[in-house]
Amino acid sequence: xxHTPVAIRAEGLRKHYKEKRALDGFDLTVPKGMVYGLxxxxxxxxxxxxxxxxxxxxxxEGQAEVAGHDVVTQPRRVRQKIGFTGQYxxxxxxxxxxxxxxxxxxxxxxxxxxxxxxxxxxxxxxxxVDAADKGLKEYSGGMRRRLDLAASMILAPEILFLxxxxxxxxxxxxxxxxxxxxxxxxxxTTVLLxxxxxDEADQLAERIAVIDHGRVIADDAPAHLKSxxxxxxxxxxxxxxxxxxxxxxxxxxxxxxxxxxxEENRRLHAPVTDRVAAxxxxxxxxxxxxxxVEDIGLRRPTLDEVFLSFTGDRSEETAERAMGETVKEExxx
Amino acid sequence: MTNQTLDMTSAAVPDVTDDSGxxxxxxxxxxxxxxxxxxxxxxxxxxxxxxNIAWQLGFPIVAVLLFGYVFxxxxxxxxxxxxREYLMPGLFGMTMAMSFMNTAYLVVYDTAKGVTDRFRSMPxxxxxxxxxxxxxxxxxxxxxxxxLAVMALIVGWRSDGGLLATLAAFALFxxxxxxxxxxxxWLGLLVPNEEAAGSLxxxxxxxxxxxxxxxxxxxxxxxxxxxxxxxxxSSTVTAARELFGNPAAVGDTWIEQHALLMAVVWxxxxxxxxxxxxxxxxxxxxx
Numbered sequence: 334x335x336h337t338p339v340a341i342r343a344e345g346l347r348k349h350y351k352e353k354r355a356l357d358g359f360d361l362t363v364p365k366g367m368v369y370g371l372x373x374x375x376x377x378x379x380x381x382x383x384x385x386x387x388x389x390x391x392x393x394e395g396q397a398e399v400a401g402h403d404v405v406t407q408p409r410r411v412r413q414k415i416g417f418t419g420q421y422x423x424x425x426x427x428x429x430x431x432x433x434x435x436x437x438x439x440x441x442x443x444x445x446x447x448x449x450x451x452x453x454x455x456x457x458x459x460x461x462v463d464a465a466d467k468g469l470k471e472y473s474g475g476m477r478r479r480l481d482l483a484a485s486m487i488l489a490p491e492i493l494f495l496x497x498x499x500x501x502x503x504x505x506x507x508x509x510x511x512x513x514x515x516x517x518x519x520x521x522t523t524v525l526l527x528x529x530x531x532d533e534a535d536q537l538a539e540r541i542a543v544i545d546h547g548r549v550i551a552d553d554a555p556a557h558l559k560s561x562x563x564x565x566x567x568x569x570x571x572x573x574x575x576x577x578x579x580x581x582x583x584x585x586x587x588x589x590x591x592x593x594x595x596e597e598n599r600r601l602h603a604p605v606t607d608r609v610a611a612x613x614x615x616x617x618x619x620x621x622x623x624x625x626v627e628d629i630g631l632r633r634p635t636l637d638e639v640f641l642s643f644t645g646d647r648s649e650e651t652a653e654r655a656m657g658e659t660v661k662e663e664x665x666x
Numbered sequence: 667m668t669n670q671t672l673d674m675t676s677a678a679v680p681d682v683t684d685d686s687g688x689x690x691x692x693x694x695x696x697x698x699x700x701x702x703x704x705x706x707x708x709x710x711x712x713x714x715x716x717x718n719i720a721w722q723l724g725f726p727i728v729a730v731l732l733f734g735y736v737f738x739x740x741x742x743x744x745x746x747x748x749x750r751e752y753l754m755p756g757l758f759g760m761t762m763a764m765s766f767m768n769t770a771y772l773v774v775y776d777t778a779k780g781v782t783d784r785f786r787s788m789p790x791x792x793x794x795x796x797x798x799x800x801x802x803x804x805x806x807x808x809x810x811x812x813x814l815a816v817m818a819l820i821v822g823w824r825s826d827g828g829l830l831a832t833l834a835a836f837a838l839f840x841x842x843x844x845x846x847x848x849x850x851x852w853l854g855l856l857v858p859n860e861e862a863a864g865s866l867x868x869x870x871x872x873x874x875x876x877x878x879x880x881x882x883x884x885x886x887x888x889x890x891x892x893x894x895x896x897x898x899x900s901s902t903v904t905a906a907r908e909l910f911g912n913p914a915a916v917g918d919t920w921i922e923q924h925a926l927l928m929a930v931v932w933x934x935x936x937x938x939x940x941x942x943x944x945x946x947x948x949x950x951x952x953x
Contacts, residue, residue, distance in 0.1 A: 387787050391952050409789050417787035423780030427711045439703045440790040442696065468714065484784070 338365040339398075340492050340523040341386060346395035348381055348547075355381040357547035359395070363525055365491075368518050370538030370555075371527040372640065378547040379527040380420070380496055386525070387417040387494045400491050416485030416493040420500060422477035423484075424469060430480050431456060431465045437484045455483040459513055475506025482513050486522075493517065495526045499533060511536060531640060545644045559634050566632055567611055568602040572625035577601065580626075583618045587611050605631070697791040704798025709805065722768060722806075723813055726761045730754075733880055734821060744882045747913025754814075754823040755835070755912055756879035759903035761810050762843040763874040766850035767866050769803050773854025774863040786951065796948055800847045807843040811836060826911030835909035838929045842902045845933030848940040855947040878903050882915040895921050898932035905929035 341363035348356040356378045363369045371379045384390040386399055388408040397404045400414035424433045431452055438448025456465045459479040464472060472480065478498065485493060498514070499507040514537055518524060528534050534541050535555050543551040543558070551558060567588065571580050577594060580601055584592040588603035588611065595601070605611035608631050619626050688696075712718060733741070734750050741749040776782045785795045815836075825832040857863050876894050877883075883894035894900055895917075904925035907914035916922045 389783055389786055389952060412787060412789040415787065417784065419780040419783050421778075421780040423784040425707060425781065426779070427714050428707065429714075432710060436703060436707055437784075437788070440700055440785065440788055440794075442699075442789070 339363070340365045340367075341369075341397075341399050341525060343382070343386065343397040344395055346382065346385060346397060347393045348378075348385065348390070349393060354547050356385070356392075356395075359544075359548050361542060361549060361552075363523060364540075365523050366518075366521055367539045368514070368524040368526060368537050370534035370541040371525065371544055372531065372534045372541050373527075373529075373544035374644065375529065377544045379544055381547075382544070383494050383496050383525065383527055387415055388412055389417070413488065414491045416488070416490040418481050418485045418493070418495050418498055420497050422474075422481040424477060424480050426469045429466050429468055430461050430472070430476075433469070433480060434483060434487070438487050441487050443487070451487055455486060458486075458516075459483040473506060474502045475509040478502060478506065478510050479513050482510070482517075486517065489520075490522065492523045492525065495524060497527055497529065499528075499530065507533075543640060543643050551643050559638075564633075565605055565608045566602050566634075567605045567608075567615060568600065568628075568630055568632055569615065569619070569626060570598065570600045570628040572599070572627050574599055576624045579622060580619060580624050583615055583622065583624070587614050587618075599627070693791070697793050697797070700791045700794030701797045701801060704794055705801045705805065708798070708802025712806070712809070719809060719813065722765065722810060723761070725764070726757045726814055727817065729757055729760070730817065730821060741881065743913045744884050744915045744917075745913065747915070750821060751823055751912045752907070752915065753880065754818040754821075755906040755910055756877075756903050757818075758811060758814055758836075758839050758906065759842070759877070759899050760874045760879045761814060762807060762839050762902070763846065763877075763879075763899045764870045765803070765807060765810065765843065766846040766853070767863070767870045768806070769799065769847050769850025770854035770857065770866055771860065771863045772803075773799060773851050774857055774860055777855065778859055782951070796851060796944065799851060800844070803847050803850070804840060804844055807840055811839060823912075825909075827909045831909040831911075835906040838902050838905055838909075841930070841933050842898065845936040845940075848937055848944045852940050852944040852947055855944065855951070873897070874899060878915070882917075884915065884917050895919060898928075898936065901925050901928035901932050 339362055341361060343359060343361040346356045346359040347354070359378065359382055361371075361382070371382065373379050381390065385392045386397055386404060388399075388404050388411050392405065399411045402410040402414070404411050425436070428436065434452035434455055435445075435448045438451050439445060441448075443451060456462050459482060461476065461480060461483070464476060469477060469480070482495075482498070495514070499510050502510065511533075514524060514526075524537075526534070526537060538555065540554055541552070541558060542549045567584065569580055569584060571577060574596065577596065577599060581592050581594060584601050584603050587605065589606045590604040592601045592603035612629070612631055616626070616629055619629075730753070733753055738749050738753070741753075743749055743752045773782075782795060786792065825835070827835070853866060854863065857866070876890065877897040877899040878894060879899065883891040883900065885891075886894055901921065904914055904916060904922060906929075908916070908925065914925075916925070921928060
């Protein structure tokens with residue numbers, strides 16, 4: 334433990350706004366050089382946690398260290414080591430991309446010449462050279478976000494906070510931003526990312542903390558989190574309702590648990606241990622028995638399901654509000 | 667634990683000025699340097715969007731046409747004198763009085779866009795966020811006055827007070843504007859969004875108008891005239907008229923007789939109230 338370099342450590346953070354508890358015993362340890370995802374519904378406390386760690390908001394109770402400095406007693410030291418990107422692209426809309434980066438560079442106390450040089454480097458790195466001298470009115474959402482990221486990378490910070498970096502972007506913009514984030518990580522930056530998008534956490538994060546009601550309720554690698562609520566499942570859809578009993582017998586023999594049957598959609602699914610063997614075995618047997626199969630496949634639980642299984646009992650309401658669609662899908666399965 | 671801390675500091679960002687443990691002189695240097703960087707940003711806005719000035723001056727320019735030429739012939743200055751000579755210093759004052767809305771709008775805009783948070787997450791001098799705004803607005807106000815003065819000269823306004831008195835009059839306008847910057851910053855941090863900042867017009871309009879800007883308070887109903895007389899805008903405008911040697915229509919009330927004094931004192935009073943409010947509001951962002 335002492336030999337794993339730690340980028341962020343938070344212990345027992347509490348923060349309340351009037352009657353509402355935004356953080357309620359929030360603990361987090363983020364190792365260096367990793368993308369760490371904070372996942373949770375609206376109002377779970379993700380943004381408050383990030384804002385406390387980025388020295389923007391004072392904490393009520395607890396202790397937090399970022400890049401080895403205490404956020405309460407040494408905020409300016411922390412600010413020299415971090416980059417922060419909030420929920421909006423925090424750049425000046427009137428200035429050009431280059432003017433923005435030069436201004437922020439000066440405010441990072443680089444001096445005019447080095448600020449200019451750093452701006453050129455970052456425009457190159459974030460693929461904004463062509464748009465460098467255009468006003469931001471001509472930038473797409475993805476380009477603004479990339480400029481925003483570039484601005485938070487001026488000092489090549491050890492730690493980058495990204496609060497919902499792709500909210501409001503179209504799929505293309507999201508992809509651009511994801512690529513930019515991945516490139517940063519290869520250069521060694523530690524990233525703490527909050528998101529409501531489960532696929533975003535899945536795509537980018539090496540490790541995920543699920544937050545609900547102001548505390549971390551699960552904390553693991555995405556694959557692990559998924560296996561916590563059950564491993565792979567096999568799913569078979571038969572052509573006719575008559576075939577369901579026969580198919581159920583076949584699936585039951587190979588699967589590691591009772592098959593669940595959804596009569597209406599002629600769908601059966603069951604947990605399996607050896608995914609590939611199970612798939613081939615079931616497909617062959619069904620074929621041999623003359624059961625007409627419409628679809629057969631393996632699937633892993635999505636992070637949505639992981640999320641619901643963790644937050645579902647305690648905050649059905651919140652989770653439903655945040656992920657209404659997922660809940661509906663889940664009900665249909 | 668100790669190991670990690672050491673590990674972190676040894677991996678420090680190379681050769682960036684460490685300004686967290688520096689002395690008073692250095693802190694002051696960076697406070698001014700950062701303020702200047704923010705002011706440059708404001709100036710670059712004027713260069714990139716010169717139309718901004720036109721927008722800010724749209725109302726005073728329309729007012730010159732409307733009051734100077736449309737209603738002007740029906741306007742009379744108590745004690746005599748040319749109405750347009752009387753009007754121009756009033757318009758200078760009105761522009762200063764109303765432009766705290768611009769300050770509020772720009773502050774709200776930066777906060778809503780997250781720019782204020784970005785500044786606060788950076789190792790810059792925190793005071794520069796506020797002082798930079800203040801100085802930029804003062805520069806903007808000077809530009810406004812310059813354009814208005816040129817326009818006033820075109821329509822025949824003249825200052826007969828000599829160079830020093832003329833400059834002193836303009837200084838009084840900027841002094842009022844400077845005090846109102848803090849009102850603007852406070853309001854900008856208070857209102858939730860840009861739309862709400864737009865509705866501040868409902869405050870700015872009567873604040874500027876119920877004064878001696880367009881007509882002498884002596885011509886108003888008593889109760890309204892009293893409000894107009896004690897409006898800080900009136901003191902500044904009346905003092906400027908006297909310094910310019912323009913018709914001032916000064917009555918015999920104490921407040922009118924001491925316009926020059928009050929043109930200095932009123933902004934001090936405004937600042938005494940709103941500067942601490944603005945600073946506290948800014949610090950409360952981290953609540």
